[in-house]
Amino acid sequence: MTGMDRPRRLRRTPALRRLVAETSLEPRQLVLPMFVADGLDEPKEISSLPGVAQHSMDSLRKAAVEAVAAGVGGLMLFGVPRPEDKDGIGSQASELDGILNRGLRALSEEVGDSTVIMADTCLDEFTDHGHCGVLSADGSVDNDATLHRYVEMALAQAASGADLLGTSGMMDGQVGAVRRGLDAAGRTDTGILAYTAKYSSAFYGPFREAVGSSLQGDRRTYQQDAANRREALHELELDLAEGADIVMVKPAMSYLDILRDIANESTVPVAAYQISGEYAMISAAAERGWIDRRGAILESLLGIRRAGADFVLTYWATEASHWLS
C-alpha cells in the first residue's frame, strides 16, 4: 500500500479541508432581492416564500439596513403596484413617483453609499396583462415597441439612484437600447446587469405570487427554452456586444451547466439568480424535517458559486451572510 494515491489525506481535518477549499462563499457575493409594495403600512408575508415579505416603505428601509450590516454585496429591488395602477404599457414603471422608483430613492437615501442598488428593469409587474412588454394588436409581445418602454424605465430608475439596471425582460436588443438611452441622457455611470440567459421556468411560480402577477399563459415566446444550451452563448455574445457590464443566468440550480458555459466565455463578471421556486423547495423540505436547512442552503449557494457565479442573487442573502461572518 505504499505510494498509493490517497486523496482522503487532505480531507482528514477541518483545517486541511479549509486550506484546500477551491471555492469560497462570502457575504459580498450575495445579493438580496426585495419587494416593495404600494399602499402597505406593514410588511406582508408572501405565503409561497416563507420568510420573504412584500415591504412597506419603512420595512424596506429597515431590511436594507439589516442586509447591508450583514455584509451583502447588493440589493435588487422589485416594485409591486396597486392592481388599479396597472395598464397595457406599464406606465407606472417609468413614472418617478411609481412604487419601484420611490423604493429606489428610499434605498439610495438609506444605504446608498454603502452598497450596490439594483433595479428590476422589466414591465411585467406593471402591465395589466402581466407580460414583460407591450402587446401588438394580435396579442403577441411587440419587441421593438417594448424597447422604448425599457429605455423610459431605465432613465427613471437611473434618476432614482439605481447603480445597476437588471434588464430581465428577454427582449432582443434590450441591453443595447438601454445603454444608448442612458448614454444619450448623460447616465454613463449607470451599469447594466443583463439577464443574459433567462429560461422559461416552472420555478418562477412563487415569485408570481410575490409580485401579484397578472400573467395568463406563459413567457415562452421570449424566455429561453430549457432544452437549449448553445443558445445561451449566442445571448452572451449579443449582450457583451451591446454593452452589458455584468451577465446573469437564471434560474440557477437547474441551469448550472449554462452557468459554467457562460463563466468560461464571459469577459465580464457573471451572476446567477437562485429563484423563488428554488427557495421554496428547500424551505418546504426543511420545514418537513427532510433536509437540514442551513446545510442545504449553504451547499446550494456554494454549488452555484462553483459553477461559475461571481455573485448570487438569493432570498437568503441576509441570513446566509450572518452565518458566514
Ligand code: PBG
Ligand atoms: C420577470 C421576472 C421573473 C423573476 C424576476 N423577474 C420571472 C418571471 O415571472 O418570468 C423571477 C424571480 C424569482 O422567481 O425569484 N421580470
